[in-house]
Amino acid sequence: MLILASSSATRKALLDKAGLSFETVQAPIDERRIEAEAQAVGADGRDLALLLARAKAEAVSRTHPGDIVIGADQTLALGPELLHKPDSREAAIRQLDHLRGKTHRLHAAVTLVRDGALLWSDVQTAELTMRDFSAAERDSILDLEGDAVLNSVGAYRLEGPSIRLFESVSGDYFTILGLPLLPLLAALRDIAPDLLFPE
Numbered sequence: 001m002l003i004l005a006s007s008s009a010t011r012k013a014l015l016d017k018a019g020l021s022f023e024t025v026q027a028p029i030d031e032r033r034i035e036a037e038a039q040a041v042g043a044d045g046r047d048l049a050l051l052l053a054r055a056k057a058e059a060v061s062r063t064h065p066g067d068i069v070i071g072a073d074q075t076l077a078l079g080p081e082l083l084h085k086p087d088s089r090e091a092a093i094r095q096l097d098h099l100r101g102k103t104h105r106l107h108a109a110v111t112l113v114r115d116g117a118l119l120w121s122d123v124q125t126a127e128l129t130m131r132d133f134s135a136a137e138r139d140s141i142l143d144l145e146g147d148a149v150l151n152s153v154g155a156y157r158l159e160g161p162s163i164r165l166f167e168s169v170s171g172d173y174f175t176i177l178g179l180p181l182l183p184l185l186a187a188l189r190d191i192a193p194d195l196l197f198p199e
């Protein structure tokens with residue numbers, strides 16, 4: 001069985017649309033604690049995404065012997081600063097105002113783990129520049145997006161009306177949504193082709 005160790009509805013949707021059959025299991029890890037420990041030894045956004053993706057897959061692998069577990073994590077770096085998913089509309093407003101008119105990076109990491117062993121990992125980075133949008137424009141986009149932006153590290157959904165807040169985007173679409181799907185599919189074809197086309 002293929003397992004996605006993520007509670008992300010977006011990641012689940014991407015694998016569903018790719019026609020994969022899998023289970024989702026939320027990883028029982030303390031992301032903030034791992035982040036604090038990693039940053040204390042100088043980890044940057046890219047390192048942290050990989051560390052968390054691996055920790056999630058390893059944690060779920062321990063309770064699912066024999067299964068291939070996909071771990072994934074995405075960090076948002078504005079210069080050296082790491083931003084996180086907003087927990088309210090007010091926090092989303094603050095987050096978008098913080099990103100307005102600037103360029104930030106999204107680091108999306110993905111891992112494959114079986115019986116605690118790391119089989120494969122990858123980290124992809126995208127660079128996104130936001131327009132210097134007005135507060136009125138920001139608020140009308142948040143009205144259109146609703147609570148969906150609370151599940152997104154940048155308080156936006158590139159595939160939704162939020163796209164109107166962007167100046168430019170460079171990098172893979174799936175990386176921005178939070179799961180480097182093409183490298184993951186290539187790794188699964190290599191490691192467990194039967195899981196891509198279950199009998």
Ligand SMILES: Nc1nc2c(ncn2[C@@H]2O[C@H](COP(=O)(O)OP(=O)(O)OP(=O)(O)O)[C@@H](O)[C@H]2O)c(=O)[nH]1
Pocket residue numbers: 005006007008009010011026027072073074075085151152153154156157158159176177178179
């Ligand atoms: N739909 C959508 N989701 C996005 C976008 N950018 C980032 N995200 C989501 O932002 C979230 C990043 O937070 P993570 O900590 O990696 O994942 P999570 O949602 O908390 O889920 P876990 O894997 O259980 O930690 C992921 O769910 C991404 O799918 C976007 O443009 N569109």
